[in-house]
Each structure stands twice: as structure tokens, then as C-alpha cells.
Amino acid sequence: MxxxxxxxxxxxxxxxxxxxxxxxxxxxxxxxxxxxxxxxxxxxxxxxxxxxxxxxxxxxxxxxxxxxxxxxxxxxxxxxxxxxxxxxxxxxxxxxxxxxxxxxxxxxxxxxxxxxxxxxxxxxxxxxxxxxxxxxxxxxxxxxxxxxxxxxxxxxxxxxxxxxxxxxxxxxxxxxxxxxxxxxxxxxxxxxxxxxxxxxxxxxxxxxxxxxxxKVNDLTRKLDAILTHKVWGYAIFLFILFLIFQAVFSWSEFPMQMIEEGFLFFGNFVAESLPPGVLNDLLVDGIIAGLGGIIIFIPQIAALFAFISILEDTGYLSRISFMMDGLLKKFGLNGRSIIPLLSGAACAVPAIMSARTISNKKERLLTIFITPLISCSARIPVYTLIIALIIPAEASIGIFNLQGIVMMALYLFGFLAAIGTSFFMKFFVKTNESSHFIMEMPIYRAPRWKNVGYTIVNKVKVFLFEAGKIIIAISIILWILSSYGPGDSFEKIDEKYASGLLEPNINNETMEEQRASAKLQASYAGQLGKFIEPAIKPLGFDWKIGISIITSFAAREVFVGTMATIYSVGDADNTTSLKEKMNQAKDPVTGEKIYTKATGYSLLIFYAFALQCMATVAIVARETASWKWPVIQIIYMGALAYFASLITYNLFS
Missing domain, CATH: 3.40.50.300 (P-loop containing nucleotide triphosphate hydrolases)
Structure with missing residues (x-):
């Protein structure tokens, strides 16, 4: 050489x-x-x-x-x-x-x-x-x-x-x-x-x-006596999770606001710089609105990956596996299952891959099946948007931010649904293999911040570019479906508003808003939303939410990009944030707010349980060497999401 x-x-x-x-x-x-x-x-x-x-x-x-x-x-x-x-x-x-x-x-x-x-x-x-x-x-x-x-x-x-x-x-x-x-x-x-x-x-x-x-192992043993204690160990673990979700909200608020204002400025600049027309609308209402609706959540995703990396780098994740083994065995799992379940808080795809370390086939299959119920980082944009709509930023319980508490509750709901599902399934999945839990405990060490930094950059890069490609493609398709309608439906709407037969004394701004709303409802996207609206109306969802649910099957985070595109199409105001637009949205029939607490909580529960990630479906099919399990997952999690959402909506109505 x-x-x-x-x-x-x-x-x-x-x-x-x-x-x-x-x-x-x-x-x-x-x-x-x-x-x-x-x-x-x-x-x-x-x-x-x-x-x-x-x-x-x-x-x-x-x-x-x-x-x-x-x-x-x-x-x-x-x-x-x-x-x-x-x-x-x-x-x-x-x-x-x-x-x-x-x-x-x-x-x-x-x-x-x-x-x-x-x-x-x-x-x-x-x-x-x-x-x-x-x-x-x-x-x-x-x-x-x-x-x-x-x-x-x-x-x-x-x-x-x-x-x-x-x-x-x-x-x-x-x-x-x-x-x-x-x-x-x-x-x-x-x-x-x-x-x-x-x-x-x-x-x-x-x-x-x-x-x-x-001496080093002596220190580790002393720390383990506290952190893996049969009572205090669980309490400390829950407290750590609680602090993580509080920090994810509070630390991310300022950078998210800066990103949001930056995209609003950029969208307005592009709108004013280019001549009016199809290209202008596509860039501003389609691509920029769709991407902006996702990129704004990178600070929160980066914070979550940082905490997971720190827990792993310090050696604490191995302790969590050890602690949880006795508990998880009762639900048909073992201690190693906790690693995929915790990793699922970042992304279900690598989490399901990590289940390969579980040698027992039954425990591995159950872990794979329930991992998508753990709330992943792709749900963060959905959670954050909806939570911000229904819970004021200043709301708190004592010194703790209420938004962070609700976010943690959603993660706990996912975990409880996961282990409950595993307990039910363990009676139907049979195996003759014996179960063993062997895991080496590394010593406790301070996190290496360079490694944490590499993890954050690489994970966010994968999230951004993988999700970005899907979002751009869907934003373009959705903009086309929202900007055009069947036959001469748009021409008829223009004739109606040009005829002067509308209610008297209506100002031009209100008239343009009504014209844009009528066109959106008459568009191909509107027709699709209206078609599925009867099925989702009992959950408190309108046709716009319905379209977003359909497109988010490509990836959950697409929900926000879709909403950003839908609420931007036909809207001449490029200075209003998506949250403000959704907060101002009203039912055209009743005149009441669309995003009430009942609708908001119903939507949160729906996304906490529904399997809306095609990549996860594909990975499960590969890992189980069968389409049987992913199909069962889709049906089971879809039904769970629908009925849990239905109950939630009626409880808060």
C-alpha cells in the first residue's frame, strides 16, 4: 500500500x-x-x-x-x-x-x-x-x-x-x-x-x-442499584420520558417560529417576484407550502433523536431492557423487545429491523406487530399542529406545560395499546421455542457529544430527504387535484360570481374567499373528500381532513403538508400561518369552528393508532416473509383508530 x-x-x-x-x-x-x-x-x-x-x-x-x-x-x-x-x-x-x-x-x-x-x-x-x-x-x-x-x-x-x-x-x-x-x-x-x-x-x-x-464497575453497580430498582427504576424512567417531552416542546418553540416566518417570507417573495399564473400558484401554494409544513418540525425531531442517542450512549437503554424483561414476559415479549419499542419513537422501520436481535420467533413476531403502535417522529408534526390548535401555549399544570403533557400521554397510549395487543395475540401465536433474555450491561459513561451530533444530523437528513421526496410529489399531485375540477365546474362558479346574483353588500375580499372555497369543493380533491366524508363525519372530520388522511398513507407527516397545500390553494394571503388558517376555518353550514377540542382530540387519537406508513407495511412484509401480517396490522390498527376516535369525539362533544 x-x-x-x-x-x-x-x-x-x-x-x-x-x-x-x-x-x-x-x-x-x-x-x-x-x-x-x-x-x-x-x-x-x-x-x-x-x-x-x-x-x-x-x-x-x-x-x-x-x-x-x-x-x-x-x-x-x-x-x-x-x-x-x-x-x-x-x-x-x-x-x-x-x-x-x-x-x-x-x-x-x-x-x-x-x-x-x-x-x-x-x-x-x-x-x-x-x-x-x-x-x-x-x-x-x-x-x-x-x-x-x-x-x-x-x-x-x-x-x-x-x-x-x-x-x-x-x-x-x-x-x-x-x-x-x-x-x-x-x-x-x-x-x-x-x-x-x-x-x-x-x-x-x-x-x-x-x-x-x-473502581469503574463499582460505580456502575451503585448506579444500577438505583436506576434498575424494582420500584424507583420505573419511576425514574417515566420521569425521564416526561422531561424529554417537556423539553421537545419548550426547546423547539423559537427555532420553529423562525422557520415558519422564513417560509412565509419566502413564499410571499416568490409570489410577488413571479408573474401571476400556474407556475406561481404551483410553487407557492403547492411545493413551498407543502415543504414548509414539514420542515418547521425538524427542531422537534432533532431534539427527540438527540435524547434517544444520549440514552443509548450513556448505557441507560440496556438497563431499560433489563428492567422491562419481567414485565414484558407477561405480555408475550422479552426484555430485548423494549429496544424496538423505544426505537419506534424515532421511526418504526429501523425499529422493526432491530427486532432481529430477538432469537425467539414468537417474541420477535409480536414485537414486529406492535411496534407501529408506538408514536414515531413522523407523528410529531401531526401531534404538534393539532395540540397547538386546541391547547393554548400558555396552558399548564403547575410548572409543567400542558402541551408537553398531552404529547407524552399520546406516547403512553401507544405503548399501552402495544402491550395490550401483544397480550391478546400471545394466545394465538404458537411456538415450541424457549425464551431466553441475555444482555450485557455496558458501564455508565458520559455521552460523547460528537456521536450524538452525528446521529442527529444523519437521522434528520434521512427524515428530511426521504419525506421531502414524497411530500414534493404529493404536493404537486394534490395541487393539481385541488386546482382543477371535472368538466366546466370552475367556469360555472366564475359565471355565478360574475353575474351579480350573490347577496348584496358583499365586499370583494369576502367574495373571493367564497369563490376560492367553492372551487376547492368542486375540484377533483374536493370530490374525493366529499366521497369519503360520510364515513369520517362521525369522528368529527370534514372532507379536507379526509383528503389529508388518504395522502398520509404514503407517510404520516404528509398530513401537515397536505393541509398546508389545501389551505393555500386559492388563498391570496401568503402571510398567514397554517395554524392560523386552520384555527379560523369554519363549517360552511353551521358556521361553527371546525377544529374544536372534540375534533382535535379525535384526530390525535386516530393518528396515535392508525397504521399510515407504506414503508412500515413493506418492512413488516419483508421481515415476516408474508403479506398476511401487514394486512392484519392495517385492518386491526385501522379499526382500533376508528373506534377509539369515535369514542373520543363523543366524549368531548
């Missing part, structure tokens, strides 16, 4: 869960990351590009965590299969095994198996700071000579050892090396494992020396 010609290799990051792969991946790739799926499966694939040396770059792939090359879960099988594949591009590959240096014996098992496969391996001893705090030392030279591979000490969270790792990658050369253990013909697998573990114990005994008592 010492030539002057530019070269690109592939780095495969492999290691046990919680060994620090994500930290190393972030240090190597920075923001040059992509998230996709491994070919043929729906497990999330994180890849990125890294500059290793002046004439050497690398494609870096972060493989799912695994304890050994004997896979027990779908995630571990993906890593096993990927390491054993022969890729068509024949790109040179180097495996970087990230090991928790403070638990070297367990982490060397995976490394020893890769050595015996004669794969190109570099061992990165991560978390050396913990080794030092525990007054231990590791003989790096002895370890490297014994294993016949490069060994690099590092602390990936702080970026220490990255330069040394890159230097070893640059000068890496494949060479013959002795096997970790010799394969004996006819030997039983259990005897092979015993010999492997015996040699690992001998190596660790010589490589690691201790000079005092372990």
Missing part, C-alpha cells in the same frame, strides 16, 4: 455489542455516512468513506454486533454471512475487530475465530481508558506476537488511537500465520470450543496485569 497510486480498500468493522464500533465508525467517516440495507435483508447497513492516508481511502462498513461466528439471531447471521461472502468487485478487505479491552477474555473469542478463517485482521483494543481506571495494563506487544496480527490500543470515543489504527491499515500486508488452535479431525465442536477458551484464558492471564481493585 505504499505506492503513489490512489487506492481504495474496504474496512469491515466487527465486534461484540457495546464494544464501541459505532464510535470508531463515526471517527473514521464523520458525516460521510450512508444508511441502507444489506442486500437481500432488511437489517440496517451503515457505510461511509474514510481517508486513511494521502493515497489510500476506504469504504467502511459497520457490521451488526456479534459475540461469535455461531449466529443465534438474525443480526448475527447477517455478519456471519457477509464475512463468508465473496464480493464481485474483489476489493481488498481488512477486518478491524473492535474489542472491549476491559473484558478481553470474552472479546477474544470472535477475534480467534476470524484468525482461524485466515482472514486479514487488525485487533483494535478499545476502551483502554477503563483499563487504566481499573489499574490494569495490557501487554500489547505480547498480544500482537501471540495472535500474529496487529494490535492497536485506543479510545474511540475520544478519538485516541485513530492515527495508529490508520498507520497499521496503511502498512498492512497479508502473511501466513499459525492458526489460533489446530483443527483436529473428528473432534467434537464442544471439545474445539473448550480448547479455544482454554487458550484464550492462558493468553489473557499473561497479557493482562492488575495493580488494584476495579
Amino acid at each position: 505504499g505506492s503513489n497510486q490512489k487506492k481504495k480498500i474496504r474496512l469491515l468493522l466487527v465486534g461484540n455489542p457495546n464494544a464501541g464500533k459505532s464510535s470508531l465508525f463515526n471517527e473514521l467517516t464523520g458525516l460521510n455516512q450512508q444508511v441502507g440495507n444489506f442486500p437481500g435483508v432488511t437489517v440496517e447497513k451503515k457505510s461511509g468513506n474514510a481517508k486513511i492516508a494521502e493515497h489510500l481511502s476506504a469504504e467502511v462498513i459497520d457490521l451488526p454486533g456479534t459475540y461469535s461466528l455461531s449466529p443465534r439471531s438474525e443480526d448475527e447471521r447477517v455478519t456471519f454471512d457477509y464475512l463468508n461472502q465473496k464480493r464481485p468487485d474483489n476489493k481488498e478487505e481488512i477486518i478491524v475487530v473492535i474489542a472491549d479491552a476491559s473484558n478481553l477474555r470474552r472479546n477474544l473469542l470472535l477475534c480467534s475465530q476470524l484468525i482461524d478463517l485466515n482472514l486479514p485482521v487488525i485487533l483494535a483494543l478499545n476502551m483502554m481508558d477503563i483499563v487504566q481506571k481499573n489499574k490494569q495494563s495490557i501487554d500489547i506487544k505480547y498480544l500482537s506476537e501471540t495472535l500474529s496480527i496487529p494490535v492497536v490500543p485506543m479510545n474511540a470515543r475520544l478519538g485516541k488511537g485513530i492515527t495508529e489504527l490508520k498507520a497499521n491499515i496503511t502498512k498492512f500486508a497479508r502473511k501466513d500465520r499459525p492458526p489460533f488452535i489446530s483443527i483436529i479431525e473428528g473432534e467434537k465442536p464442544i471439545d474445539n470450543a473448550q480448547r479455544r477458551n482454554q487458550r484464550i484464558r492462558e493468553i489473557v492471564a499473561k497479557a493482562v496485569t492488575a495493580e488494584g481493585e476495579m
Whole structure:
């Protein structure tokens, strides 16, 4: 690798869960990351590009965590299969095994198996700071000579050892090396494992020396005594969730207001800069209104992702799994199910993928089925808009903001509906597999803010661009459907308003508003809304809400973009926010406000339960290898949403 010609290799990051792969991946790739799926499966694939040396770059792939090359879960099988594949591009590959240096014996098992496969391996001893705090030392030279591979000490969270790792990658050369253990013909697998573990114990005994008592784990044990307490642990967890939703509302208020004012200014500027006509209307009432209705909620989504990342980075999420195992078993799940359920607060798609870590098929299926009931970040725009319509910003209970309390209540409703559904389903889904819950608890650590920042940027980028493409497409289609009608319906409306047969003394502004409203109702979109209105009227929904519900099947957040487009079409006022327009909306027959508390709460409950995400449906079909379960999900969650919404509307009417 010492030539002057530019070269690109592939780095495969492999290691046990919680060994620090994500930290190393972030240090190597920075923001040059992509998230996709491994070919043929729906497990999330994180890849990125890294500059290793002046004439050497690398494609870096972060493989799912695994304890050994004997896979027990779908995630571990993906890593096993990927390491054993022969890729068509024949790109040179180097495996970087990230090991928790403070638990070297367990982490060397995976490394020893890769050595015996004669794969190109570099061992990165991560978390050396913990080794030092525990007054231990590791003989790096002895370890490297014994294993016949490069060994690099590092602390990936702080970026220490990255330069040394890159230097070893640059000068890496494949060479013959002795096997970790010799394969004996006819030997039983259990005897092979015993010999492997015996040699690992001998190596660790010589490589690691201790000079005092372990202090770091003592602190972790003391914190666990409080945070995983059978009573206080749950109370603390609920309190943390409560603070998160309070912060999501309060911290996001100012940036959201700035974004809203910015889009209103931009829309008005475009409207005044371009000549009146179809292009002007499409840009202002269609694309800008639709996108503005979604981008305004990025601060809240970023805040939610930040909190989830912090909980994970500190090691607290693993504790939540441990605490919840006993409770969730009663509902047909296990402790690992809580990770997909909590991840579902961000997005159901990767959350459902993460259920692959659950080895029991019944528990995995139940987790997949109920995860969409957890309120995801795509619901935040809907929740925030409706909550702001029916609950004043200054409303509070004591020192706590009422809007934040209602938001948290919606998440709790989703969780209760999820575990209730699982309890019901566990009697119908049969399995002969036994259930086990084994999860390693990492030590508590302060969050690495750079990693939190990378997570926020990447997650928001995925949300923005994935949702943005859908929103632009739907906004254009919806603008066309809202701006044109069948036959000569629009011409007849214009003739009616030009005939002078309207009520006397009506001013021009009111007349134009009535003309625009009449055209919207006569449009293709209006006809579609009127067609479904009888079915949703008992829920307190009008035809405009009906159109938004239909379009939001593409993605829940499209609801807000649709409402923004509908309330902008035919409206000459580009300075009024969507919330104000909806707040002023009145029933043309009764003259009463459309968005009453009854309608608002009914709509919130509907979106809390309904499965309106085509990506989630597709992922469930892939994960279960059948369309049976997603179809059942759509029917069940649709019925649950409809009847819960019906009850809510009647309670508040």
C-alpha cells in the first residue's frame, strides 16, 4: 500500500455489542455516512468513506454486533454471512475487530475465530481508558506476537488511537500465520470450543496485569442499584420520558417560529417576484407550502433523536431492557423487545429491523406487530399542529406545560395499546421455542457529544430527504387535484360570481374567499373528500381532513403538508400561518369552528393508532416473509383508530 497510486480498500468493522464500533465508525467517516440495507435483508447497513492516508481511502462498513461466528439471531447471521461472502468487485478487505479491552477474555473469542478463517485482521483494543481506571495494563506487544496480527490500543470515543489504527491499515500486508488452535479431525465442536477458551484464558492471564481493585464497575453497580430498582427504576424512567417531552416542546418553540416566518417570507417573495399564473400558484401554494409544513418540525425531531442517542450512549437503554424483561414476559415479549419499542419513537422501520436481535420467533413476531403502535417522529408534526390548535401555549399544570403533557400521554397510549395487543395475540401465536433474555450491561459513561451530533444530523437528513421526496410529489399531485375540477365546474362558479346574483353588500375580499372555497369543493380533491366524508363525519372530520388522511398513507407527516397545500390553494394571503388558517376555518353550514377540542382530540387519537406508513407495511412484509401480517396490522390498527376516535369525539362533544 505504499505506492503513489490512489487506492481504495474496504474496512469491515466487527465486534461484540457495546464494544464501541459505532464510535470508531463515526471517527473514521464523520458525516460521510450512508444508511441502507444489506442486500437481500432488511437489517440496517451503515457505510461511509474514510481517508486513511494521502493515497489510500476506504469504504467502511459497520457490521451488526456479534459475540461469535455461531449466529443465534438474525443480526448475527447477517455478519456471519457477509464475512463468508465473496464480493464481485474483489476489493481488498481488512477486518478491524473492535474489542472491549476491559473484558478481553470474552472479546477474544470472535477475534480467534476470524484468525482461524485466515482472514486479514487488525485487533483494535478499545476502551483502554477503563483499563487504566481499573489499574490494569495490557501487554500489547505480547498480544500482537501471540495472535500474529496487529494490535492497536485506543479510545474511540475520544478519538485516541485513530492515527495508529490508520498507520497499521496503511502498512498492512497479508502473511501466513499459525492458526489460533489446530483443527483436529473428528473432534467434537464442544471439545474445539473448550480448547479455544482454554487458550484464550492462558493468553489473557499473561497479557493482562492488575495493580488494584476495579473502581469503574463499582460505580456502575451503585448506579444500577438505583436506576434498575424494582420500584424507583420505573419511576425514574417515566420521569425521564416526561422531561424529554417537556423539553421537545419548550426547546423547539423559537427555532420553529423562525422557520415558519422564513417560509412565509419566502413564499410571499416568490409570489410577488413571479408573474401571476400556474407556475406561481404551483410553487407557492403547492411545493413551498407543502415543504414548509414539514420542515418547521425538524427542531422537534432533532431534539427527540438527540435524547434517544444520549440514552443509548450513556448505557441507560440496556438497563431499560433489563428492567422491562419481567414485565414484558407477561405480555408475550422479552426484555430485548423494549429496544424496538423505544426505537419506534424515532421511526418504526429501523425499529422493526432491530427486532432481529430477538432469537425467539414468537417474541420477535409480536414485537414486529406492535411496534407501529408506538408514536414515531413522523407523528410529531401531526401531534404538534393539532395540540397547538386546541391547547393554548400558555396552558399548564403547575410548572409543567400542558402541551408537553398531552404529547407524552399520546406516547403512553401507544405503548399501552402495544402491550395490550401483544397480550391478546400471545394466545394465538404458537411456538415450541424457549425464551431466553441475555444482555450485557455496558458501564455508565458520559455521552460523547460528537456521536450524538452525528446521529442527529444523519437521522434528520434521512427524515428530511426521504419525506421531502414524497411530500414534493404529493404536493404537486394534490395541487393539481385541488386546482382543477371535472368538466366546466370552475367556469360555472366564475359565471355565478360574475353575474351579480350573490347577496348584496358583499365586499370583494369576502367574495373571493367564497369563490376560492367553492372551487376547492368542486375540484377533483374536493370530490374525493366529499366521497369519503360520510364515513369520517362521525369522528368529527370534514372532507379536507379526509383528503389529508388518504395522502398520509404514503407517510404520516404528509398530513401537515397536505393541509398546508389545501389551505393555500386559492388563498391570496401568503402571510398567514397554517395554524392560523386552520384555527379560523369554519363549517360552511353551521358556521361553527371546525377544529374544536372534540375534533382535535379525535384526530390525535386516530393518528396515535392508525397504521399510515407504506414503508412500515413493506418492512413488516419483508421481515415476516408474508403479506398476511401487514394486512392484519392495517385492518386491526385501522379499526382500533376508528373506534377509539369515535369514542373520543363523543366524549368531548
